[in-house]
Amino acid sequence: MKGWLGKYLRINLTDKTIKKEEYDQEFAHKWIGGRGFAIKHLWDELKPGVDPLGPDNKFIVALGPVSGTPSPMSGKVVVAAKSPLTGGYGDGSIGGKMAHQLKKAGYDYLIIEGKAKEPVLINIEDDKIEILPANDIWGKGVYDTLEILYEKYSKQHGILTIGQAGENQVLYAVVRAMEGRAGGRPGMGAVMGSKNLKAIVAKGTKDIPIADSAELKKANSEGLKGIKKLDDEIGWSKQGSTFILSWVNEVAALPVNNMRSTFSPDAWKIDGDRVEAAKVGRSGCQGCFLRCGVAVLDKEGHHAELDYENMALLGSDLGIFDLPQVASLNYLCDDYGIDTISGGAALAFYADAIEQGLIQGDFKFGQAEKAKELLKKIAYREQEGDLLAQGTKKMAEKIGQDSMDFAMQVKGLEISGYNCKFLPGMALGFGTCSIGAHHKEAWIITYEINETDRSSYGRDKAQKVVDLQRIRGGLFEVFTVCRYPWIEIGWPLEHYPDYFNNITGLNWKLEDYNEIADRLYALIRAFWVRETPDWSREYDVIPKMWFNPEIADKEGPIAGKVLESDKYNQLLEHYYDIRNWDKRGIPKKQTMKELDLEKEAAELEGYVSLE
């Protein structure tokens, strides 16, 4: 095989065994890499109902055939496990240096099992794999941990680590890389922490088998030049993703005060222009110059790397419109290893529940200093922080009354930075995302605003969500490369199969990946159903607040409007129909057969009847 190394490591932290295992071409072509490898192993190897924070859960770090190669923006890895936040399939993709180093070390992925007795780190240097004590870094924040690991190893090593939030099993603790990279929103950092695994370090020196190195080199060079030219024309890198904040505010889709409002007259105070003016640095993954991490100084003088989601959930959704303070909250989340989106959403929900009189507490929207104190309590799971550390769904289950109506989550994962009070298609994107409410797989707001009727619940919107899920949640997640050049500045999608073909020697076309993406979505859905005894389509439905006319905007472009439950359910039916899933949102037997998932369908039938 070219492109795929055909090798992975199975590392058991309980008995300290390390096995080098192999896979064949059939497996590679069927699952491709990244998320594909992850869901296949988790489906096959996890006992249904396994405790996500117990030793029997497995933590996977996976590359794809394109990641870690000399192709544009290919420095990403997928981290995956059964999620402690949602109880379903969880994953995330993280940029940094791990992809290149792990691939050069000779491994396409890692499966980490068991639980170490004491804190450990895994060090991988080509054929040398060590499980080493990590008592010196356990208890430390991400920034101190990185400094120690840079000193002990080097800045060129690939490093994945967790902060105190992961160690203390905050259910939305992330895995961290470099100074500002994070991934694995549904608690992948907590899974590492539950295994007493503080960090993974890798350095490789081997050649990567590429089918046509000359063509790849040419395509890479043209790609880098082309992307740079586009970025120079557009100026995207000047503000990174933060530029979108004011636009989202203009069209009434900004999360404000736990998404009760869709815009704020103060949004400009934390927008991309303000970030650009305050910028003190930029950073990106290995081999990337479309560097999305825009650093500003926070209130305490730290370099804090901002992007839009952080600004929205730690800024406007908390009613905080002070840029250095938002940067401080971002810095603290990054240092503790808290997901900025879920962390912000948990704080917003807490402030809202207090304001609604459903719970006693000392926190109001707009209180940045209190928010900082709460983030620390979350990271250490102290006092009320222990409640907030469980995410909005579990918080609402404990608070009771009607609090679940305004717990802004789907399947237990907090909704990211787009307020869909009147965006039916984007709401469907959140409702059907395969890890819970994340924007990473389908983002159709510009389509809804510009290309079609915002108020429509037409089948075209369901089709658009599926189309984007196939690319963003399929192709990019199995190649395991960054989607930003395509989505943010318009680098043509057609180049990506070219990179893959140059690497593997195959001749696959863009449309060939649809079936692979559909297979992944069907198996991920099967995983959710197997793990969820009371599975129903309700798991794909968005929070009731977006259907509540009482919270409709009083002014602005969507004044008086909210989503309609019946129509949302019709849109969901279109989505199921396009995917050939049944009305419960479960893939049909024939669908699974056509996707070469016959064996998996037979197993799923042990848990639920299939149409």
Add this chain to the structure above:
Amino acid sequence: MKIKLKTFGQFIYQSGFREKEVTIPHSITVVELLPLINLKKQFPMIITRNGKKIGHDDKIEDGDRIVIAPFFSGG
């Protein structure tokens, strides 16, 4: 008549402003507005009026807030 304008992305650098109030002739369309602020239609644009989509041939009205952003597909 007076309108408010806001630009995003490359349109900031092409037009030379981020946000401003301008006086424009009555009854002009979006297409007619663009050259007045040094913008060309060569890049895909999303143009909104008061937060809602406005067609390129729609007439701009007094007091409108016109926002011009590049077409992007988000995070």
